[in-house]
Amino acid sequence: MSAPDLDALRARFPALRRVHAGRPVAYFDGPGGTQVPDAVIDAISRYLAEHNANTHWAYPTSVETDAILQASRAAAADFLGGAPDEVAFGNNMTTLTFHVARALGRGFAAGDELVVTDLDHHANVDPWLDLARERGLVVRHVGFDPATAQLDWSAFEAALSKHTRLVALGAASNAFGTINDVARAAPLVHARGALLFVDAVHYAAHERVDVRRLGADLLVCSSYKFHGPHAGLLWARRELIEQLDVPKLRPAPAEAPERLETGTQNHEGIAGIGAAIDFLASIGGPGPRREALDRAFAWMHARARTLVARLHGGLAALPKVRVLGLPADGPRTPTIAFTVAGRSSLDVARHLAQRAVFVSNGDFYATTAIARMGFGDDGVVRAGCALYTTEEEVDRLIAGVAEL
Ligand SMILES: Cc1ncc(COP(=O)(O)O)c(C=O)c1O
Incomplete structure (x- = not known):
């Protein structure tokens, strides 16, 4: 399969045309719900x-x-x-x-x-x-x-x-x-x-x-x-x-x-x-659907590894940021939970939203897991990469956190 064109793929998602505070929205809220392509609508x-x-x-x-x-x-x-x-x-x-x-x-x-x-x-x-x-x-x-x-x-x-x-x-x-x-x-x-x-x-x-x-x-x-x-x-x-x-x-x-x-x-x-x-x-190209899905997920998986490495590395390099859980190359999805010392998770999410970076915060109903990690009251910030996430968006998220 030839690698899908990311711009063409992104063009299929009307929500990605949304502009907030003068910038295109970067949706990192996929673990709470992903955006929907035109074919689904x-x-x-x-x-x-x-x-x-x-x-x-x-x-x-x-x-x-x-x-x-x-x-x-x-x-x-x-x-x-x-x-x-x-x-x-x-x-x-x-x-x-x-x-x-x-x-x-x-x-x-x-x-x-x-x-x-x-x-x-x-x-x-x-x-x-x-x-x-x-x-x-x-x-x-x-x-x-x-x-x-x-x-x-x-x-x-x-x-x-x-x-x-x-x-x-x-x-x-x-x-x-x-x-x-x-x-x-x-x-x-x-x-x-x-x-x-x-x-x-x-x-x-x-x-x-x-x-x-x-x-x-x-x-x-x-x-x-x-x-x-x-x-x-x-x-x-x-x-x-x-x-x-x-x-x-x-x-x-x-x-x-x-x-x-x-x-x-x-x-x-x-x-x-x-x-x-x-x-x-369709991302996996023509042919029987199960095999096309195999190829599509292989491509999404490879992209996700690159994105999560960039996101994890960028956040972990910031002095007051604590990235929770596995390293970037561990058995993980491209979903990262982190905290910023001296800032509530809500503060971080609000700050990023002003830069049109949409992340979730709280415990996401993984209430026991977040409490066991020691973040019961405020929760954590969660950023999830999806198939439409770009490296520019990852960098914008990291830059937004760095400002804090
Ligand atoms: C891992 C996990 N399990 C279960 C649920 C609940 O799914 P639903 O909203 O379809 O009831 C969620 C929703 O966020 C989830 O992330």
């Missing part, structure tokens, strides 16, 4: 303008709606490495996780154990804590090393037992960018007869997901983190979807995967998910 508005209907009826717009939803399911299967009937859509990762946790919990008994980590976003912790409260389950918490923001693997192994029924593990930390070795966890979890539930919300924007290589039993992500609309996706092994005792209306579909989808879906959003995946595949 078109797919959403075209659905509403031309195909808007409910499903499974005999007239053309309903038939077209069925076809659009099915096409997006096929795209999502290519994106995640599964089969179309293993993919369910939903509002967002959190709602899907609460829903599926409730269904899984119907098969758990008092004294059964769940494992969660301190590194995870609370969307992959609290649904399991809630379930444990309801059903008398025991929850084991796995810590991490604050120096590297990496999971404590000996604690992970120690948390597993013959009573473990499910392990909820983030594939990547939305706060520090750490990539967790899910494929290492899978055989340990499965050896205890437990299920591995993977939160790939942050991971899926940066790394090529392959549910089978990861060894997940269930995996969730959200398309607004990978240039799609605000809607979530869940993949689960087909037998699991068929067995799950999901809360649902009696007349609702009993087949996989629709049995996981409650009520009328966000059709335009699902159309947008398919378009986002096709947009990413």
Whole structure:
């Protein structure tokens, strides 16, 4: 594949034309939500303008709606490495996780154990804590090393037992960018007869997901983190979807995967998910979509390594700046958390915004992880590179922090 032209790629994102305080906006808020290309916006508005209907009826717009939803399911299967009937859509990762946790919990008994980590976003912790409260389950918490923001693997192994029924593990930390070795966890979890539930919300924007290589039993992500609309996706092994005792209306579909989808879906959003995946595949050039996605992610990954090295190096060289977690060349995404001595994270984010550099600050619902790092009250500043990030933008961010 020939390297995509970055200017041409950036031209596909209308949001990048926004000017703030006299400068083009540099969006480093991708870990909170990425910008959307024209193809996604078109797919959403075209659905509403031309195909808007409910499903499974005999007239053309309903038939077209069925076809659009099915096409997006096929795209999502290519994106995640599964089969179309293993993919369910939903509002967002959190709602899907609460829903599926409730269904899984119907098969758990008092004294059964769940494992969660301190590194995870609370969307992959609290649904399991809630379930444990309801059903008398025991929850084991796995810590991490604050120096590297990496999971404590000996604690992970120690948390597993013959009573473990499910392990909820983030594939990547939305706060520090750490990539967790899910494929290492899978055989340990499965050896205890437990299920591995993977939160790939942050991971899926940066790394090529392959549910089978990861060894997940269930995996969730959200398309607004990978240039799609605000809607979530869940993949689960087909037998699991068929067995799950999901809360649902009696007349609702009993087949996989629709049995996981409650009520009328966000059709335009699902159309947008398919378009986002096709947009990413288009970066990889022509050919079968899975292979195009492999190439696209390889290119995005290589760029991300360069950008994160520049960002990490530039920030770490500033005397009052502390960059948290792994070094630039560690197993990480291009998301960096940092603090500036004597400045609140809000101060830093506000200062950068005046230079049209948009970064997030706080704890990003990775509340335990940020508190364990010692930044519970104020949180940290988070800058995430995305596929449209340029070296000039990285330099502008570093210069903005240097001014402080
Ligand atoms: C790692 C991670 N997990 C879960 C979530 C929650 O996802 P959603 O907003 O789709 O519920 C987020 C959102 O920021 C996240 O970054």
